Amino acid sequence: MYIQPDFVNVESHLETLCRTRGFDVIFLLKFHCELNFIEQCWGFVKQLYRMKDQSSSEEVLEWNVIESLDAVPMESMRRFAMMSARFIDAYQKGLNGMQAAWAIKKYCGHCVLPQSIIKEFD
Template structure:
């Protein structure tokens, strides 16, 4: 449950910040677009979108990023539930397939045991294969391929770590 009073106070603060930045009409804007789905061509449809479009606000490193960098780790944000780019999604799919092959008893202890056994049965070689496949998709998208082209190229160059630089000429 959202505390409405606290929420509206935060929106007022955001609107005041935007006024200080020179957006005099900010208090007249709605707090956020319905279901956070702003029109793609506008940056001033709501206070949230306007604030997120500010360069200094957008460039601020998150607490997670700063904590990881302080410990010497790089942070890579991948799209949620995007199985081509996030190999962990492929690993989950593999483990779920193993889980479905086990007896489906209603005992919570048995279910938990089956989940753990399914995750433990995930071969490291499959994880590596999924990671390499994801890297090839990332490489394909960085080279300018669309989804269909990337899937074709990944299949054709399956044994390669990256796609050849000449890949775009194959689509001309």
């Protein structure tokens, strides 16, 4: 039933709300956090939030969240995105998690891993 055109083409409440406020919504597939850079950004935000003073006031808590979200530098977001792209490239070349992490550290200045990377583990 969910694949019927009447259901598929219906905009979600979130999409409608964001569109009316001038924002675009991008739905990402559910992957492991190393493949989805927004998860790395969220981890960065949580780290910043934990450094804030504790409070029981809802307004202060909301302000701290917004301040933490705004504090993530664009350069960090770009680095997280590039790291995710490198992990995707490593997995596409047949590496497992440990091999991918090692290869990404070794070839950190490269956009993609060399085609022959899998031979280094034979």
